[in-house]
Amino acid sequence: MTASAETPNSAVPPLTALLQAAFPQSVRDRHAQGGEETVIVRRQGMLDLFRFLRDDPRCAFDLMIDLTAVDHLPRTPRFEVVVHLKSLAHNHRLRVKIPIEEGQEEVDSISALWVAADWYERECFDMYGIRFAGHPDLRRLLLYPEFAGHPLRKDYDHRLQQPRVPLRAVRERHDYEMRVQYPEGVEKPRNPA
Amino acid sequence: MNIVEILLNPYVQAILKIVVFVLLFVMMVGTVMTLMERKWMSAVQDRIGPNRANLPLLGGIRAHGAFHILADGLKSIFKEDTVPDGADRFMFTIAPFFAFISAIVIWALIPFAGPIGDFKFQITDLNPGLLFIFAITSLGVYGAVLGGWSSNNKFALLGAARATSQMLSYEVFLGLSLMGVFMVHGTLQVGTIVEQQNQYWFGDLIPKWGMITQPVGFVIFFTAMLAEAKRLPFDAPEGESEIIAGYFLEYSGMRYAAFMLAEYIAIVGVAALTTTLFLGGYHVPWLHADGFHLLGGHWALPQWIVTVLQIGSFATKVIVLCWFIILVRWTVPRFRFDQIMDLGWKKLLPVTIANVVVTAVVLLLWDWIG
Amino acid sequence: MRRLENLDLGAEPMVIEIGPSHPAMHGITRMLTKLDGEVIVDLDVDIGYLHRGFEKEAENSNYIQIVPYTDRLNYVSPLINNVGYSMAVEKLFGLEVPRRAEFARVIMMEISRITDHLTCLGAMAMEVGAMSVFIWFVKAREYLWELVEEVTGARLTTNWTRIGGNANDLPDGFLSMLSDRLTKVEAVIDEGDAMLLRNKIFIDRMKGVGILSKERAVSYAFTGPMLRACGVPYDVRRADPYSVYPELDFEIPVGSVGDCFDRFLVRMEEMRQSMSIIRQASEKLPAGGYLTHDRRASLPDKLDVFSSIEGLIDHFKIVMEGPKPPPGETYTAVEGGNGELGFYIVSNGTGQPVKCRVRPPCFNFVAALREMCIGHYVADIVPIFGSVNMIGGELER
Numbered sequence: 001m002t003a004s005a006e007t008p009n010s011a012v013p014p015l016t017a018l019l020q021a022a023f024p025q026s027v028r029d030r031h032a033q034g035g036e037e038t039v040i041v042r043r044q045g046m047l048d049l050f051r052f053l054r055d056d057p058r059c060a061f062d063l064m065i066d067l068t069a070v071d072h073l074p075r076t077p078r079f080e081v082v083v084h085l086k087s088l089a090h091n092h093r094l095r096v097k098i099p100i101e102e103g104q105e106e107v108d109s110i111s112a113l114w115v116a117a118d119w120y121e122r123e124c125f126d127m128y129g130i131r132f133a134g135h136p137d138l139r140r141l142l143l144y145p146e147f148a149g150h151p152l153r154k155d156y157d158h159r160l161q162q163p164r165v166p167l168r169a170v171r172e173r174h175d176y177e178m179r180v181q182y183p184e185g186v187e188k189p190r191n192p193a
Numbered sequence: 194m195n196i197v198e199i200l201l202n203p204y205v206q207a208i209l210k211i212v213v214f215v216l217l218f219v220m221m222v223g224t225v226m227t228l229m230e231r232k233w234m235s236a237v238q239d240r241i242g243p244n245r246a247n248l249p250l251l252g253g254i255r256a257h258g259a260f261h262i263l264a265d266g267l268k269s270i271f272k273e274d275t276v277p278d279g280a281d282r283f284m285f286t287i288a289p290f291f292a293f294i295s296a297i298v299i300w301a302l303i304p305f306a307g308p309i310g311d312f313k314f315q316i317t318d319l320n321p322g323l324l325f326i327f328a329i330t331s332l333g334v335y336g337a338v339l340g341g342w343s344s345n346n347k348f349a350l351l352g353a354a355r356a357t358s359q360m361l362s363y364e365v366f367l368g369l370s371l372m373g374v375f376m377v378h379g380t381l382q383v384g385t386i387v388e389q390q391n392q393y394w395f396g397d398l399i400p401k402w403g404m405i406t407q408p409v410g411f412v413i414f415f416t417a418m419l420a421e422a423k424r425l426p427f428d429a430p431e432g433e434s435e436i437i438a439g440y441f442l443e444y445s446g447m448r449y450a451a452f453m454l455a456e457y458i459a460i461v462g463v464a465a466l467t468t469t470l471f472l473g474g475y476h477v478p479w480l481h482a483d484g485f486h487l488l489g490g491h492w493a494l495p496q497w498i499v500t501v502l503q504i505g506s507f508a509t510k511v512i513v514l515c516w517f518i519i520l521v522r523w524t525v526p527r528f529r530f531d532q533i534m535d536l537g538w539k540k541l542l543p544v545t546i547a548n549v550v551v552t553a554v555v556l557l558l559w560d561w562i563g
Numbered sequence: 564m565r566r567l568e569n570l571d572l573g574a575e576p577m578v579i580e581i582g583p584s585h586p587a588m589h590g591i592t593r594m595l596t597k598l599d600g601e602v603i604v605d606l607d608v609d610i611g612y613l614h615r616g617f618e619k620e621a622e623n624s625n626y627i628q629i630v631p632y633t634d635r636l637n638y639v640s641p642l643i644n645n646v647g648y649s650m651a652v653e654k655l656f657g658l659e660v661p662r663r664a665e666f667a668r669v670i671m672m673e674i675s676r677i678t679d680h681l682t683c684l685g686a687m688a689m690e691v692g693a694m695s696v697f698i699w700f701v702k703a704r705e706y707l708w709e710l711v712e713e714v715t716g717a718r719l720t721t722n723w724t725r726i727g728g729n730a731n732d733l734p735d736g737f738l739s740m741l742s743d744r745l746t747k748v749e750a751v752i753d754e755g756d757a758m759l760l761r762n763k764i765f766i767d768r769m770k771g772v773g774i775l776s777k778e779r780a781v782s783y784a785f786t787g788p789m790l791r792a793c794g795v796p797y798d799v800r801r802a803d804p805y806s807v808y809p810e811l812d813f814e815i816p817v818g819s820v821g822d823c824f825d826r827f828l829v830r831m832e833e834m835r836q837s838m839s840i841i842r843q844a845s846e847k848l849p850a851g852g853y854l855t856h857d858r859r860a861s862l863p864d865k866l867d868v869f870s871s872i873e874g875l876i877d878h879f880k881i882v883m884e885g886p887k888p889p890p891g892e893t894y895t896a897v898e899g900g901n902g903e904l905g906f907y908i909v910s911n912g913t914g915q916p917v918k919c920r921v922r923p924p925c926f927n928f929v930a931a932l933r934e935m936c937i938g939h940y941v942a943d944i945v946p947i948f949g950s951v952n953m954i955g956g957e958l959e960r
Contacts, residue, residue, distance in 0.1 A: 034654060034893055063784045066894070066922040070909055082907070084894055084922070088781070088795065091802050095894060116784035119930040127618075142611035142959055151619055158619045238698035347579045351601070351941070425692055426764055429942070437586060524758070526765045527692030529942045530601060 038095040061085035064114035073154035078102040109135040127152035223458040269450035284343035289451035292336030296459040306503040322383035341440030352439025356430035363420035369545040373410040387474035403471030425522040464514035475507040590955020617960035621919035625885020637957040640675035649724040651895035651906035655888035663851035664728040673837040679900030687949035703751035728854030769824035773947035787902020792818035792825040799898040826950040860886040885914030
């Protein structure tokens with residue numbers, strides 16, 4: 001898949017080594033397990049790193065394939081925002097991981113660099129509650145606005161039922177306030193159904 | 194007063210003709226068209242179509258789905274008649290009437306067979322016949338517009354807006370294409386126009402049907418009438434995929450059935466009008482009131498056989514045209530609304546005007562030569 | 564386009580909700596459109612009506628139990644999802660799949676790709692008004708689903724691949740049935756082609772509608788037929804080859820303008836290429852097993868289970884705890900009907916994944932809908948949305 005650490009006498013250094021050389025403070029770690037190049041970066045300076053990834057001709061990552069988060073609950077740091085990138089010109093892939101601690105779930109938004117990130121970040125916020133600073137319109141995407149909680153977190157029980165929402169009045173403009181509520185413990189509201 | 198005098202009373206005759214022609218022929222054919230649309234659509238789509246409706250009391254006889262007509266009618270009657278909240282009740286109620294009236298009243302002028310002596314197979318033969326037909330078709334716009342506007346629904350409003358523009362525009366071409374017919378025949382009286390189509394060229398060989406004297410007019414008239422009847426490819430007001438059902442979105446039950454029936458009767462009316470004006474009406478080629486005349490030969494036939502043949506020929510032509518209209522619907526995609534307007538004003542209008550001019554020139558030359 | 568500021572009519576743009584239940588919103592989507600007459604001024608796409616919590620359920624199921632959930636992702640091409648997921652887990656394990664199973668997977672995946680495109684193109688044609696073409700394509704789809712039913716037992720909920728191979732082998736007589744059905748499908752596709760592709764009305768509806776430039780498409784991370792219609796020849800089967808695709812010979816159709824007509828044509832041509840792939844694969848189909856014998860991931864033979872203690876223990880462990888891949892993560896992409904369908908699976912050594920993420924290809928397309936539709940007429944939403952081929956199950960999982 002990539003001209004990477006697998007070819008023994010490769011004159012081209014792996015991409016992740018290049019990144020570590022260019023951004024020594026941001027890059028915490030790198031590996032290429034299973035042939036998939038991965039780099040773990042700090043939250044500070046991530047925008048510059050991503051801009052480098054998109055614009056530098058040796059990287060040229062023009063497709064932002066996926067942006068998601070992983071919740072490793074008992075482990076710290078608890079969350080990890082994972083971004084998969086792909087280059088059409090060089091045909092290589094990269095995975096960028098940004099670990100964040102519980103209680104500080106905020107990273108910079110990369111939607112200014114790749115428009116695709118817009119909806120992916122909205123979904124990530126919807127599912128995990130991670131805020132993206134600089135996102136033009138961060139609101140829930142897949143779930144309805146009155147939904148309480150963030151379902152893909154490990155402390156959200158997958159059998160939890162949400163209370164019924166009263167019928168909304170027809171509004172002319174689609175805006176609403178987002179209320180993010182963290183339920184105390186796992187509460188099963190009575191649901192007459 | 195005995196029975197013959199009663200029957201000779203012109204008012205009684207008119208009522209009888211209305212009953213026979215309109216109720217028996219038009220309504221029958223209209224309702225059968227609702228079923229035949231589904232059957233012919235299924236034929237295009239490689240399937241059988243509705244064939245399940247049966248009469249359980251008569252042993253479950255199915256008749257290839259003919260009872261669907263009855264079933265559809267009964268279903269419409271029993272459905273809940275809803276008037277949407279906030280709708281203008283009066284307009285909502287009278288809108289289907291406009292559609293229905295404009296579809297049915299044009300049948301007052303269509304001849305079904307040749308006249309026997311003084312008795313005409315036509316409910317009435319007005320002198321400004323074509324103008325009357327025009328006027329009544331224009332009333333059809335009200336049905337769509339009032340129905341859409343009064344429904345208090347944005348999709349219906351979009352449908353009504355599109356219906357207005359489309360129907361009003363295409364009436365222009367309708368009229369202009371009929372100008373050619375008017376010029377060729379010199380009269381607006383429908384009975385006379387049909388009579389004149391039984392004249393022949395080259396001795397007794399080629400009938401002077403409107404299709405041959407006015408080919409461009411034929412095509413434009415047919416297209417414009419399809420647009421008036423809001424049939425695919427001109428069914429933007431009824432959108433279906435975009436604005437769901439357009440102007441009759443909020444109608445249900447018998448009101449919806451009224452709109453639908455009006456639409457099918459309009460289709461049959463389109464077919465009948467085209468037949469009358471362009472396909473020689475009830476005429477069978479080379480058949481005159483006293484039998485076949487062809488190339489000097491003569492085969493005498495009694496009057497009643499001639500009448501039966503003429504009615505049969507009229508019915509056949511109407512049904513073939515209906516079949517064609519339905520086939521077009523299930524084959525061709527739908528125009529986008531601005532493309533309909535574009536087609537009409539930028540392409541059909543010049544062609545129609547050119548048709549009028551060319552017809553006029555040819556007629557003048559014809560007169561000047563012979 | 565008239566500018567609203569120049570009008571003194573006191574007219575306001577009309578906000579109309581197209582959706583959620585609407586004949587043209589496949590799956591269910593709600594679009595709040597602001598209209599100026601018939602021109603779209605603004606558009607907000609509201610999704611989530613089919614969100615069923617695939618990822619949450621996957622985190623609470625073991626690796627074999629997730630396979631039926633993947634059927635329901637892109638439900639018009641279920642086998643592609645099955646194979647994609649199984650490939651991802653096999654990568655975690657480091658398993659080798661038998662060659663025969665690989666070829667069988669390719670045949671079934673391409674059949675699924677054809678059904679996906681038939682559904683998309685049929686729906687596009689129907690919504691533009693040519694309803695007969697939809698029925699013909701559905702008839703062709705039925706032939707293909709007969710094939711799928713022969714092999715997997717179901718038309719849509721196939722649940723066919725297992726970790727390390729497939730649940731069963733291709734049945735006897737399948738190959739002759741395959742060539743027979745493919746001929747019929749090809750005849751129907753030719754009919755649809757003749758009906759639509761030279762029809763002026765259809766071309767006028769589709770050409771120039773919904774154009775997205777190549778740069779914007781790449782920025783939106785389009786993949787699959789939408790990106791190929793813009794002129795970028797990116798296909799996961801060629802860029803990151805998987806399974807036995809390197810041994811098969813096929814072309815990638817590429818469009819030029821990126822409008823709906825190009826997308827239609829690209830999908831039509833892809834169907835023909837898929838049929839060619841199926842024919843090649845069915846000729847090259849080798850003999851062999853259909854499931855790996857590696858006991859970490861796949862159930863052992865019933866004979867072994869009932870006659871040896873190791874078989875019994877392996878069977879017990881897999882059924883009770885599920886296959887347990889070594890800790891790690893992988894992102895594996897396959898070429899779905901809509902584009903790059905990616906599975907990102909994170910494992911911590913237990914029988915249930917920490918994260919099982921599906922990267923939905925049509926997510927990007929629906930995100931770009933707003934930009935594609937603004938400035939067009941209301942009636943253009945229908946071909947644009949149809950060409951996007953939004954499959955609710957995949958978009959919202």
